[in-house]
Amino acid sequence: xxxxxxxxxxxxxxxxxxxxxxxxxxxxxxxxxxxxxxxxxxxxxxxxxxxxxxxxxxxxxxxxxxxxxxxxxxxxxxxxxxxxxxxxxxxxxxxxxxxxxxxxxxxxxxxxx
Amino acid sequence: xxxxxxxxxxxxxxxxxxxxxxxxxxxxxxxxxxxxxxxxxxxxxxxxxxxxxxxxxxxxxxxxxxxxxxxxxxxxxxxxxxxxxxxxxxxxxxxxxxxxxxxxxxxxxxxxxxxxxxxxxxxxxxxxxxxxxxxxxxxxxxxxxxxxxxxxxxxxxxxxxxxxxxxxxxxxxxxxxxxxxxxxxxxxxxxxxxxxxxxxxxxxxxxxxxxxxxxxxxxxxxxxxxxxxxxxxxxxxxxxxxxxxxxxxxxxxxxxxxxxxxxxxxxxx
Numbered sequence: 075x076x077x078x079x080x081x082x083x084x085x086x087x088x089x090x091x092x093x094x095x096x097x098x099x100x101x102x103x104x105x106x107x108x109x110x111x112x113x114x115x116x117x118x119x120x121x122x123x124x125x126x127x128x129x130x131x132x133x134x135x136x137x138x139x140x141x142x143x144x145x146x147x148x149x150x151x152x153x154x155x156x157x158x159x160x161x162x163x164x165x166x167x168x169x170x171x172x173x174x175x176x177x178x179x180x181x182x183x184x185x186x187x
Numbered sequence: 188x189x190x191x192x193x194x195x196x197x198x199x200x201x202x203x204x205x206x207x208x209x210x211x212x213x214x215x216x217x218x219x220x221x222x223x224x225x226x227x228x229x230x231x232x233x234x235x236x237x238x239x240x241x242x243x244x245x246x247x248x249x250x251x252x253x254x255x256x257x258x259x260x261x262x263x264x265x266x267x268x269x270x271x272x273x274x275x276x277x278x279x280x281x282x283x284x285x286x287x288x289x290x291x292x293x294x295x296x297x298x299x300x301x302x303x304x305x306x307x308x309x310x311x312x313x314x315x316x317x318x319x320x321x322x323x324x325x326x327x328x329x330x331x332x333x334x335x336x337x338x339x340x341x342x343x344x345x346x347x348x349x350x351x352x353x354x355x356x357x358x359x360x361x362x363x364x365x366x367x368x369x370x371x372x373x374x375x376x377x378x379x380x381x382x383x384x385x386x387x388x389x390x391x392x393x394x395x396x397x398x399x400x401x402x403x404x405x406x407x408x409x410x411x412x413x414x415x416x417x418x419x420x421x422x423x424x425x426x427x428x429x430x431x432x433x434x435x436x437x438x439x440x441x442x443x444x445x446x447x448x449x450x451x452x453x454x455x456x
Contacts, residue, residue: 083214084214087212087217091208172394172396177334179214179334180211181213185207
């Protein structure tokens with residue numbers, strides 16, 4: 075949905091990093107994306123190619139690493155890992171889960187020249 | 188052998204370590220910096236800001252107009268200002284100004300959400316009063332605005348009874364990040380074959396801690412509870428601001444954290 079804005083964020087962080095670290099070209103960008111971040115990977119890949127044009131990361135390969143979804147169960151008060159946003163608690167079967175992680179959208183690292 | 192002593196501090200198969208730069212930076216870090224700046228300005232003023240989020244047509248602007256009328260009618264109530272977000276037109280800001288309130292319209296063009304930078308500029312235009320309310324009506328969209336911090340104190344989700352009880356299950360993110368949900372248009376419930384308890388159950392399914400108020404901006408039913416909640420939260424904000432101003436404070440943890448997570452940041456204008 076907002077993958078274009080996210081890629082503009084990626085570009086801005088990369089451009090700042092290029093100034094700080096003195097590189098002129100990026101060959102690979104690795105992102106960490108939580109399962110609940112709502113990021114549509116094909117849309118992200120498309121937006122990435124478009125938004126990076128004319129930047130130091132033009133033509134860079136994009137790699138997206140999945141991070142698991144975590145939630146606090148209000149019934150058994152334990153932190154559990156869940157695959158889908160509306161899953162029940164794998165420990166007690168309760169349905170009241172508050173997401174505690176899995177909404178991450180991070181730039182992990184860059185391969186630069 | 189130690190693989191973690193190169194410039195990247197880590198070894199990744201297939202990647203040359205000399206040319207690997209570890210960033211570990213949030214993609215939205217720049218937005219978060221703007222949002223934190225807005226939050227600081229609001230905190231210094233003791234102003235309480237809500238970010239109103241919902242799908243298009245839930246009745247956000249009508250609810251806001253009614254809220255303003257009721258606040259205006261109460262003697263000695265706090266001043267307020269409004270930021271209106273829409274893709275196009277200034278219609279909503281004009282509706283708000285018709286109530287006598289100060290409002291600025293932000294058009295996002297093709298953008299699907301307000302961001303921290305837009306709201307910061309809008310706040311400069313508005314000249315927010317101390318100890319006032321700031322209402323930010325986001326673009327009608329149940330997806331993207333959930334991810335963009337504006338510097339508000341909390342998000343308020345508006346869900347109208349005509350939208351279907353499973354809306355919170357279909358679009359969980361927005362209801363998860365909201366502190367309170369306003370179940371609007373309850374006057375229409377008898378005509379829509381809807382189950383209000385099921386709305387509440389589904390809201391709690393995606394956010395067990397959410398507070399739910401049933402109301403109708405059109406008839407005024409339930410609006411007093413909403414106004415009481417606003418009143419209570421504004422007072423709580425005043426108290427926290429006063430507590431922060433009293434001596435023996437070692438402030439700055441949030442600032443330290445933001446610089447730690449943003450090592451290479453250079454904030455633009």
